[in-house]
Amino acid sequence: MPDRLLLLDSASLYFRAFFGVPDQRASEDEPPTNALRGFLDMIATLVTAHRPTHLVACWDDDWRPQWRVDLVPTYKTHRLTEGSAVAEESPDGLTPQVPLIREALAAIGIARLGAPGFEADDVIGTLTARHRGVMPVDVVTGDRDLLQLVDDAHAIRVLYTGRGGVREPDLATQDLLREKYGVDTGEAYLEMSVLRGDTSDGLPGVKGIGDKTAAALIAQYGSLAGLRAAVDNGDPAIKGARRTNLEAASAYLDVAPTVVRVAPDAPVAQVDLALPRAVADPAALERLATDYGIENPVKRVLTALGLG
Incomplete structure (x- = not known):
């Protein structure tokens, strides 16, 4: 199977999962898991549909970098938590699920990468630049900003989840940019x-x-x-x-x-991006699945990765 890199705009996907996947808790005393379940199901769907050989969950180490705010002070101002100059407004039910998503990725062995002082978009831009011409790259996001990376000559596409979600994303190539936006290139x-x-x-x-x-x-x-x-x-x-x-x-x-412009040279760690060949921490994954009742989404991810 030829190499293909799949880059996930993680926050875009888990926010979508939180709002799109029903909360199945019997009681509000139970921890919420809808974003976690939805995010894992998205990975299973994407891996099955697009068969990447390399996969990265790209992370916001800094969702509103100061260097961008210094240039345009209004940058993402409306997303700030009231009374805070740094915290992003986030639904109460989503906030406790983000660490669980990190734990699940680590236990499975899926690479998760951020960069200090940079957004996930910049991680995506940097990894795309590193692999341009080395292998095809698919970027999964609900953020139109990343359409700037589309590049037919180097097989860089964006799977835009705006309407159809991860099951039926808009497959953004330069043809789509021409047809939908009237521009020729990223x-x-x-x-x-x-x-x-x-x-x-x-x-x-x-x-x-x-x-x-x-x-x-x-x-x-x-x-x-x-x-x-x-x-x-x-x-x-x-x-x-x-x-x-x-x-x-x-x-x-x-x-x-x-x-x-997404950064092409953020300080993103050089790690192995290949799909895991074995579950990284079976005990931690089993504990997470049991404690939070996510056995089925975990099973679907492992099956998609060929580990189930």
Whole structure:
């Protein structure tokens, strides 16, 4: 079987699992497990469907890095817990499940990687850069920002879970970028998204510019740099409110590409990313499965990995 790397945007998936998988507790005195069960089932589904030889659960060691906030102070501000400058707002029932997900990954032997001062997106960007041209890479996420990594020439795809979930993700190649967003490459998608902005990340974008206009401007001028040069040089085609808004956004456009671009060189540890050949800690996995009643999801993961 040819090598293939599958990168999981872990928080994107376990948040989706938390909100999408029913809470089966008989009593609120029992610990919640729906995100844990759902996350394990997602791994089983993805491994079965896409047959990777290498797999990483990519982790947010820092979900809102200060270096990004320094550049765009509104970055993810709305996600902060009330009264906190660092803590991310998270549902009460999800918070205690995140350590259990970490324990399950460790016990099974699935690589989990983060990087100090960086987000999971940056871990994904770095691992993609390391393996570009070495093996095909599939990125699983519900975050459109990662569409910037799509690269047909190097067999880098994004399995976007926005509507269909992990069972029926949008398979993002450059054809999908053209059809859905009107841009030809992942780099063009990144530049379009800078212009458009992203309210979910606290990025204002340029006033009056949405998806279609942003894509058209990038296509017309070849790049964000080309568009900005045209503004600076007085291109008569850019006039009125559009010129005013682009000029007003100059300081934002100076820094936003750095904020939006996923890091290709985060300090991600060099470890073996191959699928586990044996369960790493059978006793810990059995204890976790028994204590939290997740025997079936664990069995499905082990079967998918060829360990069951």
